[in-house]
Amino acid sequence: MSGIQSIKGMVALVTGGASGLGRGVVDRLIREGAKGVVALDRNHEGSKYNDPNVLPITASVTEEEEVKKALDACKEKFGRLDAVVNCAGVGIARRTYDFRKNLAHSMDEFQLVIEINLVGSFNVSRLAAGLIGANEPVNGLRGVIINTASVAAFDGQIGQIAYSASKGGIVSMTLPMARDFAPHGIRVMTIAPGLFDTPLLAALPEPARKALAATVPCPARLGHxxxxxxxxxxxxxxxxxxxxxxxxxxxLRMQP
Incomplete structure (x- = not known):
């Protein structure tokens, strides 16, 4: 009996689903035949989903009650949940201490990045696991959770202290979470993307975008x-x- 899990007929929840990597996941899963996708994001302004199987929900990944309501809406509309893809995240550029300005890194900014990127991913994963775990197992499996880290978890650059710490936390919780959920047939994986053509990079001047793309060895471009x-x-x-x-x-290996 095959162990391959099918996209067709599955239900997924994608955080950060209104734009960037998350929107790409929403579009692909629908295109590949998913029964339904919950696109969870803090802001859906300007986002158009041309498929009735996409359920846009405005919520923050750090708010327990908002995530619970999103999961309830998923169950009510689609009857189940098979996969979670955590793409919601933010980043800032600050040195641990700016000696030119005699100014230490803001604790509020550091905590904000940790809260959204790391705590938010954990919050959604821990709450969604209950709904995934209610599925009848197929070949011993009930579903999968996919978190998004970054190459900054390994190659953090100057000014990426908060971002790297948050993404490093996601990397470090991958194995223990997978072990926690293994007896219940829920897999856990993490993707650490490099430089991708997202709205964040799209805001940069074209020369800056080309310079970044040139740092990628092969293919020498931004990821899609x-x-x-x-x-x-x-x-x-x-x-x-x-x-x-x-x-x-x-x-890619990021330089300092």
Whole structure:
């Protein structure tokens, strides 16, 4: 009996689903035949979903009650949940201490990045696990949780102290979470993307975008959001992928 899990007929919840990597995942899963996708984001302004199987929900990943309501809406509309893909995240650029300005890193900003990126991913994962765990197992499996780290977890640059710490936390919780959920047939994986063509990078001047793209060894360009989404699909479909972090970066190693 095949262990391959099918996208067709599945239900997923994608955080950060209104734009960037998350939106790419929403679009791909729907295109591949998902029964339904909950697109959870703090702001859906300007986001148009042209498929009735997408359920947009405005919520913060850090708010327990808001996430619970999103999961209740998922169950009510689609009857189940098979996969969670955590893409919601923020970043800032601050040195631990700016000696030119005689100014230490803001604690509020540091905590904000940790709260959204790391705590938010944990919050959604821990709450969604209950709904995934209610599924009848297929070949011993009930579902999968995919978190998003970054190459900054390994190659953090100057000014990325908060962002790198948050993404490093996501990397470190991958294996223990996978072990926690293993007896219940729920897999846990993490993707660590490099430089991708998201709205964040789209706001940069074109010369800056080209300079960033040139730092990627092969292919020498920014990644496409659908390439991230393609890896999400592969993780869902391959049941032996569990408890691991996959770099998706074109062999990029960030310089200081």
């Amino acid at each position: 959001v659908d390439e991230y989404a393609h890896l999400v699909q592969s993780i869902i479909e391959n049941p032996m992928l569990n408890g691991e972090v996959i770099r998706l970066d074109g062999a």
